[in-house]
Amino acid sequence: MHPRRKLITVARIEQLILTDDFDGSEAVETIAFSVDGSDYLIELNAENAATMRQALRPFIEAGRRVPRLVTAHGTWPGTPHPVRRKTAVRARAGRVRAWARLTGVRVADRGVISAKVFALYDEAMAQDST
Numbered sequence: 278m279h280p281r282r283k284l285i286t287v288a289r290i291e292q293l294i295l296t297d298d299f300d301g302s303e304a305v306e307t308i309a310f311s312v313d314g315s316d317y318l319i320e321l322n323a324e325n326a327a328t329m330r331q332a333l334r335p336f337i338e339a340g341r342r343v344p345r346l347v348t349a350h351g352t353w354p355g356t357p358h359p360v361r362r363k364t365a366v367r368a369r370a371g372r373v374r375a376w377a378r379l380t381g382v383r384v385a386d387r388g389v390i391s392a393k394v395f396a397l398y399d400e401a402m403a404q405d406s407t
Contacts, residue, residue: 295320373398 295304304320376398377384384394
């Protein structure tokens, strides 16, 4: 470091300000909820959050809880498609493994199949259909 230069420390503060999605005031929390298979997030101030919870209370008390790992409409949180699609993925993986063994392409009996093997399979299937 040059002797005349001073080391300057700069602090950075980032502030997240939530806005109530219902009335535009400053929100204090985010509430997650699901209706008819769609998941929602809403930022609300304390009064609107209490109003929402009070309005939903009879329905919550009459309903039943769903484990956190799977939402009410059958998806893992953060995934856009139903869990049942995994069955189709496994079936395709089985077809790719079988094809690979028949054609001499090396593939493990278990675990992840490389994208290269999938590409070879797709190419072979495209040639067979023409």
